Amino acid sequence: MRGKWLWIIPVVGVALLALSLFIAACAPATPQIVEVTKEVVVEKEVVKTVVVEKEVPVLVTPTPEVKKPVKIELWVDPRFDPQTAKGHPELKTALDYEKMVANDYIKNNPHVSVEIQVLDWADLPKKVPVAIAGGVPPDILRDYLGRTSAYAYEGVTVNLEEVVPKEELADFLPGLLELYTINGHLHGLPIFYWVQNMVVNAAPFEKAGLLDMLPLDDHDWTFDEFYAAAKAIKEANVGVEYPLVMQVASEQGDYAVHAFIWGAGSNTWRDDCQGLDLDNPQALAAMEFLNKLYKEGLINPDVTTAGWQDVNNLFYAGKGVFMGGGISTVNVSIPQAQKEGKVTAPMDARLTLYPHLGDKPSGLPVGPTGLVMFQKQGRSDYELQEITKFLIHLSSEKWQRDYCISSGQFPTRYSVGAPLAGDPNYELTLEWIKKYGVVSMGLNCPHYYEVRTAMPAFFQAMFLGKMTPQEAINGMMKASKDIFGK
Incomplete structure (x- = not known):
């Protein structure tokens, strides 16, 4: 703290002042020394310690939130x-x-x-x-x-x-x-x-000089053209025994069968999701076509009991040249099988569309x-x-x-x-x-899985000669109706 203090210079006294005045009056005009009393203001710094209260922010690291396990x-x-x-x-x-x-x-x-x-x-x-x-x-x-x-x-x-x-x-x-x-x-x-397509091994066709029988340009072919290619490659003596390899022992193989039904122009499920939609001429034509292929040895004879790995093995060995699949088949599964030595025949796997009866291919199952x-x-x-x-x-x-x-x-x-x-x-x-769209597989329909697992028995019965194609369709339609009736 800084302040001002007044200091007074001391005087000689009143008597001394009077004497000085008297001498001044009587003495000649010569310089005189006069003592004067004067007030002078002097500044002086004084340091004083003062206690002051002040808020100071303090940074505190928060405790991490502990979440319950x-x-x-x-x-x-x-x-x-x-x-x-x-x-x-x-x-x-x-x-x-x-x-x-x-x-x-x-x-x-x-x-x-x-x-x-x-x-x-x-x-x-x-x-x-x-x-x-x-x-x-x-x-x-x-x-x-x-x-x-x-x-x-x-x-x-x-x-x-x-x-x-x-x-x-x-x-x-x-x-x-x-x-x-x-x-x-x-x-x-x-x-x-995933998207279901047909996978074809073009290597045997090239070896037999039959590559032009495959629709490798526009991928568009009819049931008749497919039948001709299958029959020709089997008779070419290049190791192909059963051109179309598939299985109906379980529902896991049904896409390869349903693809022919879609190709014939039929749905598998009704638009309202209330059961199968196979009671029509197109579905019957597809079933008759598949039955014809089987009877003529163009489908593997163990179709009713084979598993998916059995189907793959027939394809890897070159005994079959057509099977269901998609991008994962040609990009992943077959290259991996080749790496592991499971592919024992020349392999040139290509994607193509399933054959059809109408004027254009069906939509693709997704x-x-x-x-x-x-x-x-x-x-x-x-x-x-x-x-x-x-x-x-x-x-x-x-x-x-x-x-x-x-x-x-x-x-x-x-x-x-x-x-x-x-x-x-x-x-x-x-x-x-983009060109053909997709087909409804009925995946989000009620009782889809129950109906799906009921269908293989009727495909098996048809291939084994226990049911005609029409009887197999009738059996699937009844099974679907019974399941929904519950």
Whole structure:
């Protein structure tokens, strides 16, 4: 603190002053010394310590939020087995792949743990319904729409439009979301889809000088042209024994059979989803054509008992030259089989369309796979929220792109773009879809899977000569009606 203090200079006294005045009056005018009293202001700094209260901000590191642990149970199909998929040679099993995807999420969400089961194709339609009936389904299931639609009709799946943000759903192809909407609710998130075509091994045709019998330019051919090519290659003595290889021992082979029904101009399911739609001349013509091929030895004789691997082996050995398949067949499965030494005949696998009876090829069958979340008693809102976040991760742009590249699939999100752009088989399939459209397979119809699994017995009966093609159709129509009648 700074202040001013006054200091007064001392005086000699009144007497001295009077004497001085007297002398001054009597003395001559000479210089005199006069003592004067004067006030002078002097400044002086004074330092004073003062205590002052003041608020000072202090930075405090917040304590991280500790989230409650969440355990998620995930069941998946074996599609991404490194033995049949590509892109991750460091992985050994399908479970390794699924762990890789899950760990990509867990690294940023350490409070989450994921228990994964990879189910074989044969186990998926058995184990899941049993778990649902027992009240212990997984939290999330990845499977084909043809099976998950049944769970939606049972009312055991979570309505995803209520938990998945709208901005996420806006990135999905609307047509696929519509397929997954059953009874007004979105029961699953589609994550990829495949397209069924015919695969032909052109190598034997080239060896026999019959390459011009294949429609490798416009991929458009009739039943008669297909029959002529099959008969010619069998008679060419180049090792082809059964040109068309397929199986009807289970429902897993039905696309290769249904493709001829679609090619003849018939639907398989009614437009209103209330059962099969095979009671027509076109479907009968397709069944008669297939029966003719079988009787003439143009279809493998074990068609009623063979499994998918048996069909593949016949094709890899060059005994068959036509089979059902798609991009994953020519881009992934066959190259992998060649690498493992399973392909023992010259191979030039090409995609083409199935033959037809009308004036143009039929639309293409499209089969999506998706993620569904099951309802569970006792699940908290917090757990539901955390499971939903993981579900979105599994269907994310990043992993959809990986799914498509690894297994030759098509993405369901706009943001993924075309991960296989530039691949000739991919471009060709997109061109066909644009030109001919798609056919309804009935995947989101009620009782689809029950009806589907009832059909192989009638195909078997026809090939074994126990039923005529018309009787087989009648049997399938009755089975469908009985299932819906329940």
